[in-house]
Amino acid sequence: MARMKFLCDADRCIECNACVTACKNEHDVPWGINRRRVVTINDGKPGERSVSMACMHCTDAPCAAVCPVDCFYTTADAVVLHSKDLCIGCGYCFYACPFGAPQYPRVGNFGSRGKMDKCTFCAAGPEPDSTEAEYAKYGANRLAEGKLPLCAEMCSTKSLLAGDGEIIAAIYKERVTQRGYGSGAWGWQTAYRETVAI
Amino acid sequence: MQVWNLGRLVAPAVAMFILAFGLLILPSGAQEASGSNPTAQAVNEQQLLDELNKIQGRVSIPDGKAATLQQPQGRDYRGFHEGALPWIGGIAILGMLLLLALFYFFRGRIRTLAGESGIRILRFNAIERLAHWTTAAAFIVLAITGLNFIFGKRLLMPLIGPEAFSTWSVWAKYAHDFVAWAFMLGVLVILVAWVWDNLPDRYDANWLKTGGGMFDKSNRTHPPAARFNTGQKLIFWAVVLGGIALSATGILMLFPFSFADVNGMQMAQYVHATVGVLMIAVIIAHIYIGTLGMEGAYDAMGSGTVDLNWAKEHHSVWVAKEQAKAEPKVPPRARPEPAE
Numbered sequence: 001m002a003r004m005k006f007l008c009d010a011d012r013c014i015e016c017n018a019c020v021t022a023c024k025n026e027h028d029v030p031w032g033i034n035r036r037r038v039v040t041i042n043d044g045k046p047g048e049r050s051v052s053m054a055c056m057h058c059t060d061a062p063c064a065a066v067c068p069v070d071c072f073y074t075t076a077d078a079v080v081l082h083s084k085d086l087c088i089g090c091g092y093c094f095y096a097c098p099f100g101a102p103q104y105p106r107v108g109n110f111g112s113r114g115k116m117d118k119c120t121f122c123a124a125g126p127e128p129d130s131t132e133a134e135y136a137k138y139g140a141n142r143l144a145e146g147k148l149p150l151c152a153e154m155c156s157t158k159s160l161l162a163g164d165g166e167i168i169a170a171i172y173k174e175r176v177t178q179r180g181y182g183s184g185a186w187g188w189q190t191a192y193r194e195t196v197a198i
Numbered sequence: 199m200q201v202w203n204l205g206r207l208v209a210p211a212v213a214m215f216i217l218a219f220g221l222l223i224l225p226s227g228a229q230e231a232s233g234s235n236p237t238a239q240a241v242n243e244q245q246l247l248d249e250l251n252k253i254q255g256r257v258s259i260p261d262g263k264a265a266t267l268q269q270p271q272g273r274d275y276r277g278f279h280e281g282a283l284p285w286i287g288g289i290a291i292l293g294m295l296l297l298l299a300l301f302y303f304f305r306g307r308i309r310t311l312a313g314e315s316g317i318r319i320l321r322f323n324a325i326e327r328l329a330h331w332t333t334a335a336a337f338i339v340l341a342i343t344g345l346n347f348i349f350g351k352r353l354l355m356p357l358i359g360p361e362a363f364s365t366w367s368v369w370a371k372y373a374h375d376f377v378a379w380a381f382m383l384g385v386l387v388i389l390v391a392w393v394w395d396n397l398p399d400r401y402d403a404n405w406l407k408t409g410g411g412m413f414d415k416s417n418r419t420h421p422p423a424a425r426f427n428t429g430q431k432l433i434f435w436a437v438v439l440g441g442i443a444l445s446a447t448g449i450l451m452l453f454p455f456s457f458a459d460v461n462g463m464q465m466a467q468y469v470h471a472t473v474g475v476l477m478i479a480v481i482i483a484h485i486y487i488g489t490l491g492m493e494g495a496y497d498a499m500g501s502g503t504v505d506l507n508w509a510k511e512h513h514s515v516w517v518a519k520e521q522a523k524a525e526p527k528v529p530p531r532a533r534p535e536p537a538e
Binding site for chain 2: 010011017020032034037038039040041042043046047048049050051053062065066067068069070071085086087088089090091092094095096097098099100108109110111113181183184186187189190
């Protein structure tokens with residue numbers, strides 16, 4: 001089984017936000033929730049870089065560790081998913097997540113955030129694959145159809161890569177070797193405790 | 199009608215010239231400015247993390263929290279939440295239970311030495327008792343539902359299964375969020391009602407020196423105390439200061455991200471959870487000495503009245519003052535002269 005990962009090649013990202021839009025559309029994500037977003041660092045200054053960020057599907061995920069009802073699980077592809085039936089909307093996963101991935105449907109004073117929602121690596125949730133119930137809670141299950149996450153598929157500059165960690169690392173490595181520069185695999189050290197060695 | 203007016207063509211011609219000139223000149227100029235390496239000034243992840251501890255940028259969506267690209271502090275939060283906190287809580291609570299068990303075996307139930315006199319005096323009025331029991335009932339709900347966040351998945355979930363545990367935890371969360379207000383109100387009333395009687399006084403040093411007589415198995419040591427002895431004062435200040443810390447950090451969490459960013463929310467949890475479990479340990483001791491640990495103590499908060507002999511043993515200064523207040527003020531001369 002593959003170990004699924006995301007890799008954003010910040011030297012290619014043009015902040016078009018197509019990944020954000022593709023994700024929202026594919027999964028019918030409610031208003032106010034962004035499973036993926038593009039963050040621009042040093043905006044308008046020399047050396048500005050944009051990074052598309054969502055759940056990184058961490059190794060030994062901190063969200064899963066702090067969850068008081070243990071609603072997270074990791075699939076055979078190392079995708080970190082959760083059950084909205086068990087989630088109590090406490091918000092702990094957002095405090096623990098290094099990438100700000102968990103989202104809540106409401107602003108949420110008095111613990112009324114609603115059930116947590118986050119990037120599923122297009123692998124949806126614990127319901128039977130590709131059912132209506134699964135789609136309503138978690139969105140499309142592209143992995144079950146043999147497809148990779150739509151955000152990366154849609155990426156116009158192929159900045160965002162999604163798939164088997166070893167394969168996307170090799171692609172990134174080849175790019176960096178060929179063009180002679182690369183600002184690194186953003187978030188990898190934090191999420192996977194390893195980076196792409198070049 | 200003259201279409202080809204030369205004057206009207208001047209401006210476009212100049213614009214075209216500037217554009218053509220610019221296209222030729224600018225690229226070479228730009229290249230000179232930044233050199234040949236397009237990443238020479240590029241932001242570097244590790245450098246940003248080393249210098250700023252987290253990476254923030256700009257997003258085009260309204261959710262300001264999304265602009266934080268990385269906050270490795272989440273790992274620390276996890277370390278506290280899953281590592282330190284269960285240990286702090288477990289040691290504080292089990293440690294306190296163990297100490298109380300040892301104390302019970304050593305000292306047994308503290309009896310009233312002189313026995314019951316049958317005369318009762320008022321110790322806490324209805325408002326004081328209401329404030330106490332509001333705070334107490336709220337605290338027990340908050341303690342149980344709060345501990346559920348730490349130990350529930352470890353102790354209760356294996357017994358009742360994830361679905362039932364999730365349902366219980368949703369209700370526990372709402373109970374914690376709303377009963378909190380009763381607790382905050384109770385702590386405020388307690389503070390106003392008892393703060394003057396809990397300021398340090400001249401009996402404290404001696405009380406502390408004798409350990410309040412708690413460790414004298416003969417039960418003959420009863421250091422003088424006013425309305426509250428030093429031990430009770432310590433409970434009072436633990437409840438008031440701990441309660442204020444819990445309330446302040448709790449309000450931060452009831453209104454997430456209204457007053458604090460993600461790191462502020464983490465800090466609020468560190469304080470809230472640590473103070474919470476320590477206060478549970480303190481209150482367990484308070485419950486012990488107020489019920490099982492001492493004969494006659496529960497009546498003070500139960501019926502509001504205590505036996506005179508109990509009061510004389512534990513709060514001698516207070517009893518003297520109360521009796522002086524209660525005695526009818528009769529001028530000495532009006533008293534009948536004793537026969538000689």
